[in-house]
Amino acid sequence: MSTAAQAPRTPTVVRGGEPEIAEGGRYLLDRQRLLGPLLLLPAVVYILALVGIPFVVAILYSFSDVTVGDQSIDWVGLKNFRDVIRNHTFQIALRNTFVFAIVSQVIVIILANILAQVLAADFHGKRVVRYLILLPWTTPIALSAIGWLWLLDNIYSPVDAVLRELHLLGPGTLWGPTRNMHWLAKPDLAQLSVLTVHVWRTLPLTTVILLAGLTSIPQDINDAAEIDGASYWRKLFYIRLPLLVPIAAVAVLYGIVFTFTDMTVVYILTGGGPVDRTQVLASWAFYKGIGGSNLSQGAAIALFLFPVLVGVAALMLRLARRTETS
Amino acid sequence: MATVETRGLTKQFGDGPPAVDGIDLASKDGEFLVLLGPSGCGKTTLLRMIGGLETPTAGDVLIGGRVVTGLPPRARKIAMVFQSYALYPHLTVYNNIAFPLKAQGVAKDEQRRKVEWASSLLGIEMLLHRKPRQLSGGQRQRVALARALVRDPTVFLLDEPLSNLDAQRRASARDELQRFQRNIGTTTIYVTHDQVEAMGMGDRIAVIEHGRVRQVGTPREIYDEPADTFVATFLGSPPMNLVPQNGLLLGFRPEHLVPAADSGNGAGDAAGFPFTVHREEYLGSERLLYGEIGETKAVARFPVTSPVVAEPGRTHDFAVARQHLKIFDAQSGLRTRGTA
Numbered sequence: 330m331s332t333a334a335q336a337p338r339t340p341t342v343v344r345g346g347e348p349e350i351a352e353g354g355r356y357l358l359d360r361q362r363l364l365g366p367l368l369l370l371p372a373v374v375y376i377l378a379l380v381g382i383p384f385v386v387a388i389l390y391s392f393s394d395v396t397v398g399d400q401s402i403d404w405v406g407l408k409n410f411r412d413v414i415r416n417h418t419f420q421i422a423l424r425n426t427f428v429f430a431i432v433s434q435v436i437v438i439i440l441a442n443i444l445a446q447v448l449a450a451d452f453h454g455k456r457v458v459r460y461l462i463l464l465p466w467t468t469p470i471a472l473s474a475i476g477w478l479w480l481l482d483n484i485y486s487p488v489d490a491v492l493r494e495l496h497l498l499g500p501g502t503l504w505g506p507t508r509n510m511h512w513l514a515k516p517d518l519a520q521l522s523v524l525t526v527h528v529w530r531t532l533p534l535t536t537v538i539l540l541a542g543l544t545s546i547p548q549d550i551n552d553a554a555e556i557d558g559a560s561y562w563r564k565l566f567y568i569r570l571p572l573l574v575p576i577a578a579v580a581v582l583y584g585i586v587f588t589f590t591d592m593t594v595v596y597i598l599t600g601g602g603p604v605d606r607t608q609v610l611a612s613w614a615f616y617k618g619i620g621g622s623n624l625s626q627g628a629a630i631a632l633f634l635f636p637v638l639v640g641v642a643a644l645m646l647r648l649a650r651r652t653e654t655s
Numbered sequence: 656m657a658t659v660e661t662r663g664l665t666k667q668f669g670d671g672p673p674a675v676d677g678i679d680l681a682s683k684d685g686e687f688l689v690l691l692g693p694s695g696c697g698k699t700t701l702l703r704m705i706g707g708l709e710t711p712t713a714g715d716v717l718i719g720g721r722v723v724t725g726l727p728p729r730a731r732k733i734a735m736v737f738q739s740y741a742l743y744p745h746l747t748v749y750n751n752i753a754f755p756l757k758a759q760g761v762a763k764d765e766q767r768r769k770v771e772w773a774s775s776l777l778g779i780e781m782l783l784h785r786k787p788r789q790l791s792g793g794q795r796q797r798v799a800l801a802r803a804l805v806r807d808p809t810v811f812l813l814d815e816p817l818s819n820l821d822a823q824r825r826a827s828a829r830d831e832l833q834r835f836q837r838n839i840g841t842t843t844i845y846v847t848h849d850q851v852e853a854m855g856m857g858d859r860i861a862v863i864e865h866g867r868v869r870q871v872g873t874p875r876e877i878y879d880e881p882a883d884t885f886v887a888t889f890l891g892s893p894p895m896n897l898v899p900q901n902g903l904l905l906g907f908r909p910e911h912l913v914p915a916a917d918s919g920n921g922a923g924d925a926a927g928f929p930f931t932v933h934r935e936e937y938l939g940s941e942r943l944l945y946g947e948i949g950e951t952k953a954v955a956r957f958p959v960t961s962p963v964v965a966e967p968g969r970t971h972d973f974a975v976a977r978q979h980l981k982i983f984d985a986q987s988g989l990r991t992r993g994t995a
Binding site for chain 1 (some may be wrong): 684704706708727728729733735737739741742743745754755757758759763802806898939
């Protein structure tokens with residue numbers, strides 16, 4: 330600190346007559362005590378306005394009887410939470426939220442590992458393939474969900490058309506005799522569809538994170554394993570994958586947060602249907618709170634996400650600290 | 656035990672000159688052979704081709720008289736120690752050392768016995784449960800050696816294993832490493848750019864430049880009878896003086912440039928040089944005189960105990976005994992039999 334305070338004064342000594350304030354102004358940004366808070370300010374404002382305040386409001390709402398029509402906050406205690414828990418849809422939504430997040434991330438981590446191992450190898454056109462794999466991540470989720478909506482259309486689905494061409498669908502075939510799968514109309518298939526879109530969407534990011542992890546393993550380590558007589562599989566399972574675990578954990582935690590809090594896919598693809606069978610907490614909170622005008626219940630539903638996200642965030646911070654110290 | 660031989664070994668990366676350019680080299684059984692050269696001379700590429708980590712563009716590698724060019728590293732029965740040591744960071748020291756044994760499917764008891772043997776040989780028994788990041792540089796180097804040792808390799812390949820140690824530790828590690836090699840008697844190929852390491856440890860040294868072997872010989876041969884001007888100036892600190900005369904280059908070591916009066920055995924056996932001294936450097940155990948002979952820079956070296964006084968700014972009569980004069984062709988840089 331003492332050096333920072335002295336730095337602006339030195340030039341005035343050298344140049345003699347110049348006013349100290351003008352010199353001090355030139356070196357204003359060299360003062361860490363000023364620069365630090367200045368650089369942090371936008372982030373603090375952003376988090377307060379878009380996360381902090383809405384979060385406090387949500388907690389307030391969840392203990393009150395606020396609706397879109399009557400915005401006076403009257404205390405009702407735990408009534409909203411009791412009502413939500415008793416609701417049959419809540420149990421479906423809660424289960425779906427966990428199933429979608431966990432199952433999709435299990436599938437993603439396996440597929441991403443395979444993809445990353447392939448992409449880490451040297452082959453012709455590697456850059457193009459990497460670019461193509463990243464594309465789903467760069468598309469806005471609302472747009473890509475609409476694309477999937479068309480792909481899985483109950484009547485005009487191109488997926489069904491392909492299945493019919495392969496003689497898997499239609500009269501006298503394996504999945505016949507109907508000419509359509511009705512992807513979004515049957516509960517199981519609708520859930521499978523939501524899951525598939527989640528996998529399709531988070532796979533690129535996880536792959537890229539794992540790829541970065543793979544390329545950061547020093548070549549010497551791979552060479553040493555080679556010299557030590559390890560076969561490809563031994564190298565994969567005893568050297569490369571164990572070394573990837575910390576970074577893979579980060580990727581999985583990110584994926585869980587993304588899928589756990591996402592409502593867009595369900596909202597666009599199925600609208601929570603058929604009969605709430607693909608509802609998740611985020612989408613159900615939206616339908617109750619905004620669609621059904623019951624702000625207080627919507628807030629209560631959304632707050633059920635909170636403990637899980639706190640847990641995931643704590644895990645992430647712990648991982649980050651561990652990689653810092655090692 | 657085995658010998659290593661390369662025949663016309665060549666490696667080319669992309670266009671441009673080859674990194675290794677048709678090297679023929681043969682080690683003797685149990686020998687400590689040093690590959691010495693400046694960075695980028697191709698010595699590490701040569702070592703990696705012997706180890707099977709690089710595929711040669713042309714030529715063959717033979718280990719124990721058998722052509723192994725097409726074989727993967729694990730089929731060559733070699734062990735390698737890397738500059739970075741390349742320990743597996745997620746495994747304990749024990750599991751690091753046991754890794755090659757596990758890869759070969761050695762029985763658990765035998766694994767334990769071998770790890771204990773290797774770790775006691777290198778004095779790291781008390782470190783077996785630590786992770787590599789909890790070790791010092793010197794300890795890591797021993798773990799890397801132990802890992803190389805447990806599999807009874809026929810050849811050791813060492814790639815600058817001392818360069819990550821501080822200067823003090825390096826001197827003792829040099830001594831340990833050489834004694835260790837004498838002990839186990841395994842043919843060792845050692846890559847370094849450090850002439851002190853090469854001179855101090857090698858049974859023989861192969862000096863490499865631009866992917867070619869310039870000279871192979873014992874440290875004494877390389878130092879006393881350099882085959883060309885590159886070898887002459889790469890070894891020795893300060894390097895050999897090279898003074899042009901009649902289309903030839905006269906080479907002599909700084910310690911052989913002495914006042915004409917001291918050159919001894921009569922004028923006939925010594926070549927005289929007028930040496931203009933510019934400055935003197937005092938280095939504790941020795942003194943260096945920097946100056947010029949004609950237009951060429953030259954250095955003379957004396958032990959501090961020598962009474963020679965040569966005033967800077969003046970030209971003095973210096974001389975080199977004829978047996979210490981090495982004559983090189985000015986164009987090719989190669990040693991010639993001609994006389995000055």
